[in-house]
Amino acid sequence: MADVLLVVLVRPDRAPALLNAALRMSDLVDCARINVLGVREPNPIPPLSAEVLIDEAASVLAGRAREGERITALKTAYDRWVGEAGERAAITRWVEAEGSAAAVVGERGSRADMVIASAPAEDDHLVRQTFRTALFGTGRPILTVPANAATAFGRCVVIAWRDDKQTARAVIPALRCLTRAEQVHVVTGMADRVERPVMPRILVEHGVRADLHVLPIGAGPFGQMLLDKAHALGADLLVMGAYAHSPLRELILGGVTRYMLTHADLPILMRH
Numbered sequence: 001m002a003d004v005l006l007v008v009l010v011r012p013d014r015a016p017a018l019l020n021a022a023l024r025m026s027d028l029v030d031c032a033r034i035n036v037l038g039v040r041e042p043n044p045i046p047p048l049s050a051e052v053l054i055d056e057a058a059s060v061l062a063g064r065a066r067e068g069e070r071i072t073a074l075k076t077a078y079d080r081w082v083g084e085a086g087e088r089a090a091i092t093r094w095v096e097a098e099g100s101a102a103a104v105v106g107e108r109g110s111r112a113d114m115v116i117a118s119a120p121a122e123d124d125h126l127v128r129q130t131f132r133t134a135l136f137g138t139g140r141p142i143l144t145v146p147a148n149a150a151t152a153f154g155r156c157v158v159i160a161w162r163d164d165k166q167t168a169r170a171v172i173p174a175l176r177c178l179t180r181a182e183q184v185h186v187v188t189g190m191a192d193r194v195e196r197p198v199m200p201r202i203l204v205e206h207g208v209r210a211d212l213h214v215l216p217i218g219a220g221p222f223g224q225m226l227l228d229k230a231h232a233l234g235a236d237l238l239v240m241g242a243y244a245h246s247p248l249r250e251l252i253l254g255g256v257t258r259y260m261l262t263h264a265d266l267p268i269l270m271r272h
Contacts (some may be wrong), residue, residue, distance in 0.1 A: 003032035006112035007092075008039070008105055008134060010127050012070075013147075014118050015077040020151040021267060022116050023088055025143060028154045028177040034092040035112070038074045039104045041067055041126070071096065101126060102133045109138030114173065119144045119261050119268075135242060141173045141271040142242075146264060150236060153267050157181045158235040159210070160226055160256070161188040161200050166241025168202055170271040174239045175206055177269070184210040185233050187226060189217040223259025235266060242270040 007022045009015050019036065026032040075094060082089040097104045109115045115138055120128040134142050145151065154177055161167055178184055188197045199212050213233075215225050230238055242257045260268055 003029050003113040004111070005032045005034045006109055006115045007034060007036045008109075008115060008117045008130055009036060009074045009078070010039075010101075010118060010130055011124070012073040012077040015074060016081050017145050017147065017149065017151060018116055018118065019078070019081050019085070019092070021143060021145045021153075022092070023085065024151050024153060025114065025116065025177070026091060028180055029113075030176075032091065032113070035095050035108070036078055036092055037104070037108060038071050038078075038094070038096045039101050039130075040071050040096065040098040041101060042098060101130045102137065105130055105133045106137035109134055109140055112138075112140060114141050114143060116143045116145070119146060119264075135270070135272050141170060141269055143267060143269050144261070145267045149266050151267070153237040154180055155236055156183045156185075156234050157237045157239060158185045158187055158230045158233055159200075159203075160238060160240035161186050161197075162241060163200075164241060166272055168241075170239055170241045170269060171200075171202055173271070174269055175208065177237070178208055183233075184208060185213060185235065186210050187213045187215060187229050187233075189222055190214045191217045221259065223256040223263070226256060227260065227264060230266065238264065238266055238268045240268065240270050242272040 005022050005025060007018050009018065022034045022036075026034060075096070078094055082092070095108075097108070105115075115134040117131050117134045118127050120131040122128070131142075131144070134140075157174075157178060159171060159174070186200060186203065190197055197212070197214055199210065203210055213229060215222070215229060238260070240256070240260065257270070
C-alpha cells in the first residue's frame with residue numbers, strides 16, 4: 001500500500017520546488033502517490049443594497065477572474081514541471097477543488113500521509129492560511145520547503161529534539177526517511193544545572209544510529225543556535241516538533257518554530 005503525499009500549490013513560482021520535494025520524499029518512503037492540489041477560493045457576492053450592488057458585484061467578478069488566472073497559472077506550472085520530470089511524474093496527479101483553503105486543505109490533508117506546503121509568508125494571507133490549516137487542521141506531518149532550499153534532501157538529517165509530544169509526533173513519521181540517511185544528528189538544548197540529556201529513547205528503540213549534540217539554553221536565541229548548528233553539520237533536512245507553546249505566545253515572545261519558519265533555508269519536516 002503506497003503512501004499518499006498531498007502537495008498544496010498556492011503560488012506558481014513555488015510549484016517546482018514543492019513538486020521536486022514531493023518526488024524526493026516519495027523516494028525516501030519507497031514510493032508514494034502524489035496528489036497536487038490547487039484550491040480555487042470562492043468570492044461570493046454578499047447581500048447588499050441595490051445602490052451599491054453593481055459596484056460590489058463588479059469588484060467580486062474581478063476577484064473571481066483573478067482567482068481563475070491564478071489557478072490556470074498553477075496548472076500551467078504543474079504541466080511544465082511534468083514535461084521536465086518525464087516518467088518520474090507518473091506518480092503525480094493534478095487535483096482542483098473549489099472552496100475555502102481551510103476547508104479543502106483540512107479535509108484532503110487529513111486523508112493524506114503527509115502534506116507538502118510553502119512556509120507561511122507575512123505578506124501573503126493565502127499562503128499563511130494554507131500553511132496554518134495544514135499544520136493545525138490535518139493532524140499530519142508537514143514538509144515545508146523554503147524558496148531557495150535544495151530538494152535533494154535526506155542524506156544528512158538533524159532532529160531538533162525536545163522531550164515533548166510534538167517532537168515525538170514529528171520523529172515517528174520521519175523514521176522511514178532516516179533509513180537512507182548517511183548521517184543523523186540529534187540537537188537538543190540544556191539549561192544550567194540540569195542533567196545532561198541522553199539520546200532520545202524513541203531513536204534507540206528504533207535502532208537509529210545518531211550523534212547527539214547539546215546546546216546551552218540561554219546563551220542566545222535558541223532558534224538561531226539550532227539553525228547555525230544545522231548548517232555546521234551540513235544538514236539538508238531538519239525534523240522538529242512545532243509550537244511547544246501556543247502560536248500566539250510564540251508570536252509575542254518569539255519561539256523556535258517561528259524563527260525556523262522565518263529564517264530556515266533547508267526543508268523542515270514538522271508536526272504539531
